[in-house]
Amino acid sequence: MLKVGMIGCGGIAQVHAAGWLTLGNKAVVTAVSDVIEESARAMAERFDGATTYTNFHDLIRDPDVDAVDICLPHHLHREAIVAAARAGKHVICEKPLCLSLDEAEDIAGAVRSSGVTMMCAHNQLFDPAVEKARQMIAAGELGEIFMVRTCDCFRHTKPLSEWGWRASAKTMGGGCLIDTGYHPSYLLLNLAGSKPVEVSAVGGRYHIHTLEGEDSAVVIVRFANGTMGEVLTSWAWEWPEGAWQFQILGEKGQLFGRGRTIFYKPIGWKPASMELGQRNNFAAELEHFADCVAEGKRPVNTHEEGTAVLKMILGAYESMERQRAVALV
Numbered sequence: 001m002l003k004v005g006m007i008g009c010g011g012i013a014q015v016h017a018a019g020w021l022t023l024g025n026k027a028v029v030t031a032v033s034d035v036i037e038e039s040a041r042a043m044a045e046r047f048d049g050a051t052t053y054t055n056f057h058d059l060i061r062d063p064d065v066d067a068v069d070i071c072l073p074h075h076l077h078r079e080a081i082v083a084a085a086r087a088g089k090h091v092i093c094e095k096p097l098c099l100s101l102d103e104a105e106d107i108a109g110a111v112r113s114s115g116v117t118m119m120c121a122h123n124q125l126f127d128p129a130v131e132k133a134r135q136m137i138a139a140g141e142l143g144e145i146f147m148v149r150t151c152d153c154f155r156h157t158k159p160l161s162e163w164g165w166r167a168s169a170k171t172m173g174g175g176c177l178i179d180t181g182y183h184p185s186y187l188l189l190n191l192a193g194s195k196p197v198e199v200s201a202v203g204g205r206y207h208i209h210t211l212e213g214e215d216s217a218v219v220i221v222r223f224a225n226g227t228m229g230e231v232l233t234s235w236a237w238e239w240p241e242g243a244w245q246f247q248i249l250g251e252k253g254q255l256f257g258r259g260r261t262i263f264y265k266p267i268g269w270k271p272a273s274m275e276l277g278q279r280n281n282f283a284a285e286l287e288h289f290a291d292c293v294a295e296g297k298r299p300v301n302t303h304e305e306g307t308a309v310l311k312m313i314l315g316a317y318e319s320m321e322r323q324r325a326v327a328l329v
């Protein structure tokens with residue numbers, strides 16, 4: 001039974017908590033921490049007897065914690081991951097891994113020297129349609145992959161005054177691309193299955209004009225094997241009609257889908273849809289993490305994949321600023 005300490009008890013931590021509660025035979029939350037004591041106490045009530053902390057370093061020192069689940073603002077990820085790894089605690093951390101490649105290097109060093117299991121919480125990889133797409137690509141159903149497009153958009157309605165750490169580019173690390181856009185970014189790398197070598201991007205503010213970062217972005221990626229990639233993300237418009245979470249165009253046809261629905265369209269045929277079983281992708285990612293720790297397996301996405309996604313996003317930001325393509329060396 002994995003003993004978990006939750007660090008950060010805000011919005012997404014509530015969803016993680018619900019996920020941990022489904023894993024009764026594999027994991028138990030023994031400690032929680034938040035700088036706001038009331039938030040930590042409210043979270044502890046969901047887990048019988050969990051210890052509450054306001055300083056996450058105290059939680060990390062707790063001998064009754066084997067692994068930490070980090071749901072903190074972006075600028076605190078590095079500090080929490082490094083401290084936990086150095087203390088020999090396994091780590092699952094919400095996206096993004098951290099804010100810079102220097103921070104990512106610190107994390108890699110701490111994880112390597114401690115030998116703990118480190119997983120990036122890339123929950124959309126656990127969507128049934130995404131898993132099915134990966135299996136079909138591996139089985140050669142599409143032949144050579146020419147292009148992968150991914151998308152995550154919604155219209156933000158909350159006033160910026162309520163955004164807290166997200167309102168500042170310093171604590172957020174950017175705008176929509178490094179937050180919501182992080183999902184289609186890791187999805188793109190996961191489905192393309194090749195190394196990104198060049199990135200070009202444009203971004204802008206169309207709806208949240210006082211945001212420091214962009215509220216919308218389009219990223220174009222060239223992969224080492226020649227595959228083309230495209231990421232679309234926005235907080236300015238609703239999910240675009242006709243767009244999919246992923247669309248993979250290959251030599252023999254295409255696959256597209258979202259959530260638990262996937263379509264397969266061999267060239268010259270009409271698309272055939274498959275409805276896959278319902279699944280909570282957060283519960284599935286936490287279970288995968290608990291299994292990896294128990295069995296000493298490598299998680300589907302470690303800090304290595306987290307660093308690759310971050311590198312692509314930082315390259316996209318550089319491209320927006322310099323208005324030209326950026327090589328990812």
Ligand SMILES: NC(=O)c1ccc[n+]([C@@H]2O[C@H](COP(=O)([O-])OP(=O)(O)OC[C@H]3O[C@@H](n4cnc5c(N)ncnc54)[C@H](O)[C@@H]3O)[C@@H](O)[C@H]2O)c1
Pocket residue numbers: 007008009010011012013033034035036039054055056071072073074076094095096121123164179
């Ligand atoms: N996977 C997803 O779909 C998804 C969705 C939303 C957020 N997230 C990610 O989850 C993370 C948290 O986002 P959120 O929306 O829950 O933010 P949030 O602001 O709702 O929650 C953050 C919590 O951390 C606490 N906190 C701040 N500093 C702390 C410290 N030093 N020690 C302990 N607690 C501290 C805050 O009090 C707050 O309760 C981010 O990395 C974000 O990108 C992921």
